[in-house]
Amino acid sequence: MALHRDIYWIGRQWAVTGFGMQLIDQRHGGKFDIEIARLWDEGLAADLGAQKWFDPVDFGKGLWVARQRHTKPPETTEVDSAPEPLVVENVEVATAGAGEPPPRKATGFQLRIAGSAKFLRPWRVRMKR
Numbered sequence: 001m002a003l004h005r006d007i008y009w010i011g012r013q014w015a016v017t018g019f020g021m022q023l024i025d026q027r028h029g030g031k032f033d034i035e036i037a038r039l040w041d042e043g044l045a046a047d048l049g050a051q052k053w054f055d056p057v058d059f060g061k062g063l064w065v066a067r068q069r070h071t072k073p074p075e076t077t078e079v080d081s082a083p084e085p086l087v088v089e090n091v092e093v094a095t096a097g098a099g100e101p102p103p104r105k106a107t108g109f110q111l112r113i114a115g116s117a118k119f120l121r122p123w124r125v126r127m128k129r
Contacts (some may be wrong), residue, residue, distance in 0.1 A: 002026065008069050013055050014062035021066045025053070036070045039063065 003026075006018030015022050021034040032048060044063065048054045116128050 002030075009062065009065045011058040011062050013053070013058045016062055016066040016069055020070065021062055034066075036066075037073050039066050039070060040072055 003015055003022055003024070004017035004019040007015055008018075009016040010024065013024055015024050019033065020036040020039055022030070023032045032051075034044065038044070045056055045059055048059065049056065114129075
């Protein structure tokens with residue numbers, strides 16, 4: 001995956017982008033890119049430490065910058081019971097004017113061309129009279 005267009009920090013191997021943290025070397029195809037939601041997961045460096053090319057100093061600095069730049073997503077809590085459905089007892093339907101369409105507003109701008117036109121180039125138009 002190519003680097004995200006918003007780049008906030010670039011190190012030797014890692015970049016902090018709008019996606020999260022991305023590996024600069026594109027030969028890996030985005031396999032090691034870390035999304036924003038996963039920046040606070042434990043053991044990120046441990047998973048990558050087995051790679052020969054991994055630089056822990058650059059990764060640590062990039063992770064610190066990424067955590068400063070991106071806010072931590074709120075923790076999701078699982079609900080044990082389903083919410084009660086809403087029951088509507090008395091509903092009045094407004095039927096006044098339901099058959100009539102709303103009045104059209106005049107914008108004041110109308111484009112009218114007399115005759116026909118032929119496109120010659122993207123920036124020129126020939127008018128026939």
